[in-house]
Amino acid sequence: MKRIAIFASGNGSNAQRIAEYFNEISEIEIGLVLTNNSKAGVLKRAERLGLKSVVFNRNDFAENAKVDILLQDHEIDFVVLAGFLWLIPEFLINKYPNKIVNIHPALLPKYGGKGMYGMRVHETVIANGEKQSGISIHYVNNKYDEGQIIFQANFDIEKGETAESLAAKIHELEHEHFPKVLERVINTI
Ligand code: GAR
Numbered sequence: 001m002k003r004i005a006i007f008a009s010g011n012g013s014n015a016q017r018i019a020e021y022f023n024e025i026s027e028i029e030i031g032l033v034l035t036n037n038s039k040a041g042v043l044k045r046a047e048r049l050g051l052k053s054v055v056f057n058r059n060d061f062a063e064n065a066k067v068d069i070l071l072q073d074h075e076i077d078f079v080v081l082a083g084f085l086w087l088i089p090e091f092l093i094n095k096y097p098n099k100i101v102n103i104h105p106a107l108l109p110k111y112g113g114k115g116m117y118g119m120r121v122h123e124t125v126i127a128n129g130e131k132q133s134g135i136s137i138h139y140v141n142n143k144y145d146e147g148q149i150i151f152q153a154n155f156d157i158e159k160g161e162t163a164e165s166l167a168a169k170i171h172e173l174e175h176e177h178f179p180k181v182l183e184r185v186i187n188t189i
Contacts, residue, residue, distance in 0.1 A: 002186050003031035005076040007084040010118065012042025014082035014103060014174055019049050021179035028186055031074040034067065036086055062089045078186050081140060085117055090142050099189060100140040102147070103178050105170045107154055108136040112145030122163035122170070132156055133166055135173050137181050151181045
């Protein structure tokens, strides 16, 4: 059995999709949902799904190692960032080598980096007149959105596309691909 922790800062639709997908797979389970935001929608979703969730702060993440201890106590093998905003501390990256994966709502290496999150990404893609957008799933290193890319899917941006319509298309792609890509990666560890 492999146990996943999901980190999310917001709505949590990807977290939910991942949890539902792995509900059907006996060798992989969600051990814990973690958020830095006590108002995050992901907390309600976790409750509905019967998943244990924890809210943590900056100190818990880096200085007092509460998050690290939680991951150990829940025997977590693999970490998924599903709309998570903070940079992962280097000691955690070293503890989970190639075992932390993030999803980004654009075609990296473009439109990544600090502050490039959610709608801001889509607004910038539209403002720059890009012809395509898509999703990137990548390993996490100590820089925002710069780890090795595992998977990308793209589509053409239509005339009249808005940041909102783009966000909806991106979410659909994420929900379709993220759980399957995670399953493939987790099965290799
Ligand atoms: C997703 O689109 C994800 O790619 C993005 O946040 C959204 C979270 O949606 N992540 C980033 O922008 C990371 N830089 P969700 O809360 O509904 O899963």
